[in-house]
Amino acid sequence: MFLLPTSPSNDYRLEGRLVGHKNTINCLVVSRNGYMLASGGSDGMMIWDLQRQAQLPIPPQTPAIRNPEDPVTCMCWITCHEATQETLCYGTGLGFLGIWQQQGEGLQDFDAKISRRIGTGKEIMCLTCDHTGNDTQIASGTRDRHIQVWVFDFKGPLIPIFSVELATTIPRTINFNHAASRNILVFSMYDSEIHTLRGTDGAIIATNNARPLIGHASVDAGQTLFLMDNVMNGFSLHRLDDAVCICTYNTNPVKTFPKRVVLGGKATLVVGGSDTGVIYVFDKNKGTLKQILQRANTGRVQTVTVRYLHEIRILI
Numbered sequence: 001m002f003l004l005p006t007s008p009s010n011d012y013r014l015e016g017r018l019v020g021h022k023n024t025i026n027c028l029v030v031s032r033n034g035y036m037l038a039s040g041g042s043d044g045m046m047i048w049d050l051q052r053q054a055q056l057p058i059p060p061q062t063p064a065i066r067n068p069e070d071p072v073t074c075m076c077w078i079t080c081h082e083a084t085q086e087t088l089c090y091g092t093g094l095g096f097l098g099i100w101q102q103q104g105e106g107l108q109d110f111d112a113k114i115s116r117r118i119g120t121g122k123e124i125m126c127l128t129c130d131h132t133g134n135d136t137q138i139a140s141g142t143r144d145r146h147i148q149v150w151v152f153d154f155k156g157p158l159i160p161i162f163s164v165e166l167a168t169t170i171p172r173t174i175n176f177n178h179a180a181s182r183n184i185l186v187f188s189m190y191d192s193e194i195h196t197l198r199g200t201d202g203a204i205i206a207t208n209n210a211r212p213l214i215g216h217a218s219v220d221a222g223q224t225l226f227l228m229d230n231v232m233n234g235f236s237l238h239r240l241d242d243a244v245c246i247c248t249y250n251t252n253p254v255k256t257f258p259k260r261v262v263l264g265g266k267a268t269l270v271v272g273g274s275d276t277g278v279i280y281v282f283d284k285n286k287g288t289l290k291q292i293l294q295r296a297n298t299g300r301v302q303t304v305t306v307r308y309l310h311e312i313r314i315l316i
Contacts, residue, residue, distance in 0.1 A: 020055050059110045072093075122144040123143040125189075138150050147174070164202035226238050270283075
């Protein structure tokens with residue numbers, strides 16, 4: 001993994017490498033306070049202190065809780081704004097949903113609070129959370145086309161709100177629609193449909209189609225736009241209300257592997273991976289390529305995220 005901050009010339013340079021994973025990294029998320037990075041992959045999950053660029057201890061887990069052959073596929077920090085301690089939620093290839101909570105004052109103290117297999121035990125493809133008032137909700141999408149939503153109070157178990165099975169949609173990305181009473185936005189991987197599910201019972205109330213396939217999608221903070229890896233020619237920016245494409249960022253991919261793409265630089269940059277060992281940084285509004293970051297001469301870069309603190313950083 002690489003950590004690349006902005007330089008005075010507004011370009012990115014290599015700052016450091018976090019060494020620990022021995023196999024594929026599937027997901028990266030930065031904590032709410034910006035000080036920690038969680039990374040999940042084929043060899044499990046790790047948490048990093050970004051200031052010291054050091055790995056933090058992993059909480060004790062029995063084989064019944066953590067199968068070493070079960071890859072971590074997705075994760076999100078679910079810390080509420082009033083909390084002083086961080087909470088991490090993750091999903092796995094065998095359908096386990098886990099929650100780690102920070103204990104005490106130090107970054108290094110985490111406790112494995114929850115680990116349970118959800119639905120029919122199929123791969124958890126995506127996770128998201130939402131905090132409204134004192135209520136925290138977690139939503140998941142699984143490979144067997146199920147969308148599930150729970151209430152989580154940070155002290156007790158998950159309380160289910162609804163679970164629905166979609167007819168054909170395998171969810172690739174899931175988001176809460178903050179402007180619409182916690183409706184759920186579901187981005188379909190294969191048929192490129194974007195469904196809006198009612199937040200109370202999961203009924204589909206609207207559907208749009210972005211075309212072509214969706215490798216990954218990110219919704220902007222204002223929830224008016226979404227960015228997606230369209231698999232075919234690179235990345236594209238779309239209006240959220242009707243899925244119409246506004247701009248395309250062409251990367252000429254050689255193979256149609258899904259790649260994560262995110263908005264960076266206060267939503268002025270488009271940052272995404274490749275199947276050729278590089279990371280692309282585009283100007284979101286102009287559609288022009290700003291920089292190519294060389295991670296390796298070959299190989300896939302499927303996972304990227306950004307960090308906002310004193311400076312904008314890209315993590316790969």
